[in-house]
Amino acid sequence: MxxxxxxxxxxxxxxxxxxxxxxxxxxxxxxxxxxxxxxxxxxxxxxxxxxxxxxxxxxxxxxxxxxxxxxxxxxxxVFADRMDAYVQATAEALADPEPWRGFTGYIETVCAMQAADRGFADVLTMSLPGAEALEACRAEAYQRFLELIARAKDSGDLREDFTSRDLVLLLMANAGVLSATGDDAPDAWRRLVAWMIQSFRAPARGALPDPPEDAALYQAMRRASLGIASPETGSGR
Incomplete structure (x- = not known):
């Protein structure tokens, strides 16, 4: 004072x-x-x-x-409004009467949100326990995404071995493509997402390796956040 x-x-x-x-x-x-x-x-x-x-x-x-x-x-x-939009995207996807269109539309929307904001691309692939409101939004969106998965499987459109962890892997991959391509090939992410959506569709065209365990994937997300959560002196991370 x-x-x-x-x-x-x-x-x-x-x-x-x-x-x-x-x-x-x-x-x-x-x-x-x-x-x-x-x-x-x-x-x-x-x-x-x-x-x-x-x-x-x-x-x-x-x-x-x-x-x-x-x-x-x-x-x-900074990202409170974007996380609200992230949650809203799941609600809109669930409201779609066609389960596959709702499922794929949600994936395309979220990946486009990543492409529009590099910071948000990072947020979606990190776990930030200190940001309680943000993590609550993430948890809500996750529960709704589980419903999207169930609907798309029930309709016979989504392959049975798809799990929620596959979305996390896609978001991590998309974040990597966005970081690597930058302004040089700004639409490269669209091809990645299109390829992945096609691979998600039933019938399955081959067996997949087991997905990572939930705990291991959480640790990967948490580790990604450690650099941004630590105290700084103004010289970088």
Whole structure:
């Protein structure tokens, strides 16, 4: 807190006059940081440092950490609306009367969301336990995706050996393609997704290796997030 000059007997009026601008300044800084983080994470992914976000926002690193003590908290604030859209996509897919179209439409929508925002591509392939609201959205979307799988299998369109873990693997693969191709081949991901959707369709054209265990896949997602969750001094991850 910055010391304030007060006239005797005027403490109440002075506090009222000075506190509100401080709240307004804090809110402006918070909004500026979130807007800057959208730009930086969307361009560079979640590996971008908090210092680079602070520079983009035009605030000091101390101000950054006052508003967002951890990177996970910043990530949660930046991607809250996108995670809401992610959940909404599952609801819209379940509302489609044709199970296969709902299933494939959802996959295409989510992969397109990854392509539109490199930072969000990272979010979808990481587990961020410190971002509770974000993880709650992920869990809700996951449960709805299980329903999409069941419907598509019941209709005979989805091969029986498909599991929810196959979506995680696809999102990881898509994130890798997006990172590698960048601006040079911006639509390359579409071919990958189209190939994968065709491979998901029944009848199966051959046996597959067993999918990774849930615990192993979670650890992979958690490990991917460790670099962005650790405290920073402004020099990178």
């Amino acid at each position: 910055t010391p304030r000059d007060q006239h005797p007997g005027s403490a109440g009026s002075t506090a009222s006059a000075t506190t509100q601008p401080l709240r307004s300044d804090a809110e402006r800084n918070r909004a500026r940081i979130i807007a800057a983080a959208r730009t930086v994470f969307g361009r560079d992914g979640l590996g971008a440092s908090m210092a680079s976000v602070a520079r983009e926002a035009g605030v000091g690193i101390a101000t950054m950490f006052r508003r967002f003590p951890s990177k996970e908290e910043l990530v949660a604030a």
